[in-house]
Amino acid sequence: MDATLTESEELLRETVRRIGADLAVGSVGEFDEYDDARGWKSLAETGLLGLRLPESVGGGAGTTLDEAITVEALAYNSLPVPYLGSAAFVGELLLAANAPEETLARLASGDLRCSLGLTNDLSDLWGHSSTSGTPIAFDSAGSSAAIVLDADNGYRLRAVALGDKVNSFDLTRQNHEIDPSKSVDVGPLGGEIDPDVFVRTIARLLTLVSADLIGVMDAGLATAVEYAATREQFGVPIATFQAMQHLCAAQLVSLEGGRSLTEYAAWAVDQDDANEALLAARAAKAYCSRAGRTVTEAVVQVHGGMGFTWDCMAHVFLKRALTDAKILGDHAVQISEIANLRGGSN
Amino acid sequence: MDFKDGPDEARFRGELREWLLHNSPSHDAEGDHGEKGNLANLEWHRRLYAGGWLGLSWPKAYGGQGLTPIYDAIVNEEVGASGASAPSVGYLGRAILHFGSDEQKSEYLPSMLRGDVQWCQGFSEPGAGSDLASLRTRADKRDDVYVVNGQKVWTSRAQWADWCLLLCRTNPELPKHKGISCLVFEMDRPGITVHPLQQTWGTAEFNEVFFDNLEVPVSRRIGEEGDGWPLATTVLAHERGPADIGFISHFQHQLQEFEALLTRLPEDRRAEFAPRVAQAYVSIAACRLHVLKSLSLRAKGVAPGADTSIDKLLMTRVEQELGALSLDVAGSAPLLGNDAETVYRYLRSRAASIYGGTEQIQHSIVAQRILGMQRA
Numbered sequence: 001m002d003a004t005l006t007e008s009e010e011l012l013r014e015t016v017r018r019i020g021a022d023l024a025v026g027s028v029g030e031f032d033e034y035d036d037a038r039g040w041k042s043l044a045e046t047g048l049l050g051l052r053l054p055e056s057v058g059g060g061a062g063t064t065l066d067e068a069i070t071v072e073a074l075a076y077n078s079l080p081v082p083y084l085g086s087a088a089f090v091g092e093l094l095l096a097a098n099a100p101e102e103t104l105a106r107l108a109s110g111d112l113r114c115s116l117g118l119t120n121d122l123s124d125l126w127g128h129s130s131t132s133g134t135p136i137a138f139d140s141a142g143s144s145a146a147i148v149l150d151a152d153n154g155y156r157l158r159a160v161a162l163g164d165k166v167n168s169f170d171l172t173r174q175n176h177e178i179d180p181s182k183s184v185d186v187g188p189l190g191g192e193i194d195p196d197v198f199v200r201t202i203a204r205l206l207t208l209v210s211a212d213l214i215g216v217m218d219a220g221l222a223t224a225v226e227y228a229a230t231r232e233q234f235g236v237p238i239a240t241f242q243a244m245q246h247l248c249a250a251q252l253v254s255l256e257g258g259r260s261l262t263e264y265a266a267w268a269v270d271q272d273d274a275n276e277a278l279l280a281a282r283a284a285k286a287y288c289s290r291a292g293r294t295v296t297e298a299v300v301q302v303h304g305g306m307g308f309t310w311d312c313m314a315h316v317f318l319k320r321a322l323t324d325a326k327i328l329g330d331h332a333v334q335i336s337e338i339a340n341l342r343g344g345s346n
Numbered sequence: 347m348d349f350k351d352g353p354d355e356a357r358f359r360g361e362l363r364e365w366l367l368h369n370s371p372s373h374d375a376e377g378d379h380g381e382k383g384n385l386a387n388l389e390w391h392r393r394l395y396a397g398g399w400l401g402l403s404w405p406k407a408y409g410g411q412g413l414t415p416i417y418d419a420i421v422n423e424e425v426g427a428s429g430a431s432a433p434s435v436g437y438l439g440r441a442i443l444h445f446g447s448d449e450q451k452s453e454y455l456p457s458m459l460r461g462d463v464q465w466c467q468g469f470s471e472p473g474a475g476s477d478l479a480s481l482r483t484r485a486d487k488r489d490d491v492y493v494v495n496g497q498k499v500w501t502s503r504a505q506w507a508d509w510c511l512l513l514c515r516t517n518p519e520l521p522k523h524k525g526i527s528c529l530v531f532e533m534d535r536p537g538i539t540v541h542p543l544q545q546t547w548g549t550a551e552f553n554e555v556f557f558d559n560l561e562v563p564v565s566r567r568i569g570e571e572g573d574g575w576p577l578a579t580t581v582l583a584h585e586r587g588p589a590d591i592g593f594i595s596h597f598q599h600q601l602q603e604f605e606a607l608l609t610r611l612p613e614d615r616r617a618e619f620a621p622r623v624a625q626a627y628v629s630i631a632a633c634r635l636h637v638l639k640s641l642s643l644r645a646k647g648v649a650p651g652a653d654t655s656i657d658k659l660l661m662t663r664v665e666q667e668l669g670a671l672s673l674d675v676a677g678s679a680p681l682l683g684n685d686a687e688t689v690y691r692y693l694r695s696r697a698a699s700i701y702g703g704t705e706q707i708q709h710s711i712v713a714q715r716i717l718g719m720q721r722a
Contacts (some may be wrong), residue, residue: 001348001349001350001351001352001355001416001419001638001642002347002348002642002645003349003635003638003641003642004347004637004639004643004646005347005644006347009347065347072409119522165351219535221717225717225718225719228719229719229720237720239719239720240719240721240722241722242706242710242722243658244719245709245710245713245714245717245719246706246709246710246712246713248713248717248719249659249708249709249710249711249712249713249716249717250658250659250709252658252712252716252717253659253660253663253712254658256636256656257629257632257636257660258632259349260632260635260636260638260639261628261631261632261635263347263635264349264631264635267347267348267349268349269347271348271350280631283627283628283631283632286624286628287628287632330646332621335621335624335625336621336624336627338624338627339620339621339623339624342605342623342624342627343605343608343609344619
């Protein structure tokens with residue numbers, strides 16, 4: 001047993017953080033005019049879009065842990081490129097549906113750019129527990145279509161047209177409304193997803209959002225600590241005050257607790273049985289959804305009045321964390337699911 | 347990263363599970379937090395050791411098995427899953443292991459690991475709590491003995507302990523961190539008075555200990571004169587690492603009790619408490635997995651440092667979450683004098699943010715040594 005990252009996993013994190021830093025915005029004002037096509041192309045060229053796909057289609061045959069590390073490292077740079085929604089999420093569903101190699105190859109190369117249809121409250125895949133309301137294509141910058149679960153046809157995938165862009169609270173992401181009645185052709189999307197594989201896939205998606213939250217918290221806390229070292233009051237940096245130190249330390253404790261849960265979930269979804277994997281993933285998502293909010297709220301607090309100005313990154317972290325917290329079910333949703341899962345095992 | 351047991355770990359876990367089917371702590375002293383409870387804990391400790399399940403990560407030469415600390419974690423998980431708690435295994439001994447002579451290690455460690463000799467930790471004083479380095483208990487060298495005078499406080503289990511590991515000032519001229527040394531001695535020597543302090547739950551676990559011209563041979567000094575502070579830091583880093591003190595098993599044991607209790611509650615109260623029990627499951631998992639990471643680092647030869655403060659803080663959160671849950675689910679019974687065990691669990695959980703270094707001290711350590719925030 002070894003609960004630490006291997007050297008190659010650590011190296012992957014460093015590498016992706018560097019790639020992310022190269023593609024990151026220089027200031028909050030740049031989010032609006034960001035060229036996500038360039039970012040998408042870079043991620044394709046570095047092999048990250050196909051990280052989990054088989055080598056036969058130009059993929060990296062990576063583990064879910066590799067994918068989680070990648071999601072986290074890109075989130076650390078608040079990258080406004082739809083890696084989570086349009087590469088990682090979609091890739092997992094295509095793999096689950098055994099989509100043909102020609103489709104997977106187009107995802108790895110960046111040619112197939114689709115997002116995933118979620119319920120309007122963002123708490124589930126549209127077509128899974130509910131088919132009411134207008135579905136939302138999550139993280140859909142540059143998407144040509146949305147992939148949805150075919151509600152009338154078991155666990156099958158179907159591509160539908162994007163509708164209007166919806167206003168996004170999260171500055172780093174775009175979302176669109178979708179009309180599930182307007183099917184479009186983006187190529188073959190595989191067949192029926194095995195129920196056991198579906199459980200494991202949900203666990204993977206939950207783990208990947210948790211990893212995004214870890215990246216956001218980590219970046220937010222680093223920014224807050226850096227700010228506290230430079231901002232002076234009473235003639236000294238505010239970082240020297242115990243009140244500031246204890247506030248920041250408590251956030252690191254939450255972050256590291258969430259990181260341990262997320263890393264374990266990422267390992268479990270590949271190695272453990274599907275129900276244990278789902279429990280681990282829901283635990284990670286429950287913890288990170290709550291911690292993501294408290295940590296990024298603390299990041300705003302450390303910045304004082306500055307934290308309420310548009311040009312300060314603090315609200316970028318807060319808004320991405322609040323969005324992630326809702327995706328595929330917030331803290332309360334996960335806790336209720338965990339109570340069911342644990343109750344069932346007694 | 348690989349959470350799967352290796353072949354040896356899996357075999358060990360299987361054998362332990364089998365052993366635990368036939369062995370459990372005596373229930374005679376259940377709910378007793380005084381002398382009887384202490385004896386029952388010692389008896390369980392000895393049985394676990396005799397079975398080959400304790401002191402695993404200690405060197406073979408001193409009664410251990412020379413295994414990685416991952417095995418300690420396995421014991422904690424399995425003992426917890428069996429519905430028992432694993433006893434605390436000599437974190438004080440880590441000081442002797444790191445600073446003692448070969449002779450001292452051979453003399454003190456095996457009996458400590460076996461549970462045959464019980465130790466207490468003479469650290470805190472009335473004037474030296476969080477500021478431990480300002481301690482004033484004096485040890486003046488006269489020929490081949492130190493003469494000790496002063497007072498310790500919050501000394502857990504001193505009334506039952508056979509031996510004491512004491513921090514004392516051997517050189518008042520030096521700066522406060524430099525003039526401290528460590529002595530060990532039997533608790534039945536002349537010049538020692540133990541005064542138990544009744545705690546808020548009614549029984550006495552910690553004590554005041556007074557030293558009046560206690561004589562300790564110089565050969566009983568652990569390390570050199572002046573090694574006391576680094577030695578204390580070593581002890582505290584281990585005390586903060588939950589594997590050495592059995593916390594994980596204790597948490598899992600409590601979680602099982604809560605999950606069983608849920609099934610017996612009426613529908614409305616089950617709806618109220620099920621989310622809190624699920625939340626406790628999540629918090630325990632976060633703590634357990636973080637501890638596994640710390641233990642994996644130790645297995646790779648990384649000494650425990652400031653990162654153990656994160657373990658301690660996660661542990662504190664869990665302990666207090668469970669304590670609050672115990673109190674809330676019990677309703678009015680603890681307040682009407684009918685539920686001493688809940689009173690104990692709740693009140694004792696509040697001490698988790700004090701013992702082993704307060705939550706505030708841990709936060710300062712994390713901020714300054716991990717986040718790099720400057721001291722005032």
